[in-house]
Amino acid sequence: MSSKAKVARIALSASAAALGSIATYWTLLALRQGHILFDARKHPVVHLSDDFSTYSHTVPGGMVRGYVYHPQGEEALQDLFIYFAGRGEDVRATAQALHWLPEGFGFAAINYRGVADSEGHPSEVASVQDACQFANHLRRALPNARLHVVGRSLGTGVAIQLVARQSFSSLQLVTPYDSMLEVAKRRFPLVPLSLLLRHQFNSLAHSREVAAKTQVLLAETDDVVLPERSEKLIAAWPTPVSVQTIPGSNHHSIMGLEATWLHLIDFALTTVLPEPKAA
Known part of the structure; x- marks a missing residue:
């Protein structure tokens, strides 16, 4: 065999190996994309106070678990935040920031299937x-x-679809995106995601059905959901939307800052109708 033929054979083998590796990688992404997208894994146990009650419902493979925070008791709740977490977030850990909630406010959240203590x-x-x-x-x-x-x-995609189906007093989106497909394209530039990605969370399309009063909170710096992804969703929003940027925040720290919670609280209170004046 000539040297040229040997080189060609080696190059062909290398190309076949590379293509095989790419195909294997794409197959793994296709089969495991739910676990990859949600970062479905267990976390260290976070113990909550007696101010929380537990929630669960049965799903294939086990239970979905959640928590409801009502420090003054259920009867005293006037406003309740129903929270949908980001990727890999254990809502029990997020609940450690609830000391900023004023009297009359509560918090409720579930962990996604496969995440933390949900199955x-x-x-x-x-x-x-x-x-x-x-x-x-x-x-x-x-x-x-x-x-x-x-x-x-990630949870903004869940929140938008929920509010498109049911009526709520308000909707607040923290670091939202137009679609998960567009966000994922940046992380996996060589993968045909439009063909492989089943969980596309097309918030741009679902937002057309939203009628709730809406606020968007953006991080000052965000290298996970780039500003153009949020801006495209905001520009297409079907109702007036309040947009605030949280100073000193990034994509990961924003829910741990007092300013974020104060904006959430203030906006929720503005949705409360004033008492009618006495005649």
Whole structure:
């Protein structure tokens, strides 16, 4: 065999190996994308105080678990934040920041399937189904509370689809995106995501059905959800939307800052109708 033929054979083998590796990588992404997208893994146990009550419902593979914070008791709740977390976030850890909530405010959240103490297989469809079921439970359990939906990062896609299906007092989106497909393209530039990605969280499309009063909170610096992804969603929003940037925040720190919670609280309070004046 000539030297040229040997070089060609080696190059062909290398190309075949590279293509095989790419195909394997794409297959792994296709099969495991739910776990990758939601960062479905267990976390160290976070112990909560007696101010929380627990929630659960059965899903294929186990239970979805959540928590409701009502420090003055359920009867005293006037406003309740229903929170949908970011990727890999354990809502029990986020609940450590609730000392900023004033009297009359509560907090409710579930962990996505497969994340933290919830079981089952995560997916876009499952997360929205679980959100609807959780919201229905809260309406029955707390009929006198005003319900405000809050989503962060990945959870903004869940929050928007929930509010497109049910009525709430307000919707607040922290570091939102127009679609998960567009966000993922930046991380996986060589993958045909439009063909492989099943959980696209097309918030741009679902937002057309949203009628709730809406606020968007942006991080001062964000290298996960780039500003253009949020700006495209904001520009297409069907109703007037308040937009605030949290000073000194980034994509990961924003929910741990007092300023974020004060904006959430203030906006929720502006949705409360004033008492009618006496005749």
